[in-house]
Amino acid sequence: MATREELNAARLFVEKANRLLKSTFLKEAAVNMGWTxxxxxxxxxxxEHRGPRWxxxxxxxLTFRFFIQDNESISIRNMAKVFSSDLATPGERRRFYEIRESLNKYLDGSSMFKEGARTASRREVMDVFIYGGMxxxxxxxxxxFDAWMRHVLLGPMTTTEFTTILSTVLSAIENIQRICVTLLYRYA
Structure with a gap:
């Protein structure tokens, strides 16, 4: 039987995902993102970076952090509790874990930036922006973050990479949100 905590997490996930999906950031990113x-x-x-205003x-x-910080009940890692419960069907559980695995593989993949002989991962770029600059x-x-932003080429390029990463993670959040809506509908 689904617990109140799991249902509340699914509801909050849907609510916060909706906020992101209606954001001005997303509208601006869809129009003209990149660098010139x-x-x-x-x-x-x-x-120059083109894309959402800072x-x-x-x-x-501010809202996105709910999905990546493990002190939040709706972080993608913590949502495994919801999908491991009897709240989820085997198919929904499998789909959630596929989305999460694909997202982790993407984030752990290489960004376009080398630091010496090492290439920064997308997760590192995201972390530097969120936990070093924002x-x-x-x-x-x-x-x-400050070193990247001072650099005439690296600043705009990493900013574009960061906004692309946010958009990609949002796609995974949206897919998980759809599963949560189905779960909640069953228990309404």
């Missing part, structure tokens, strides 16, 4: 490289002879090369990214991340200032992550 330009320059003229005898001038420095310029690179304040919209910050607003998005919502916290963990010293090592803050130092790395």
């Amino acid at each position: 490289l330009s320059g003229k002879k005898d001038e420095a090369v310029r690179i 304040e919209n990214v910050e607003a998005f991340v 919502s916290h200032a963990k010293p090592k992550k803050k130092e790395k």
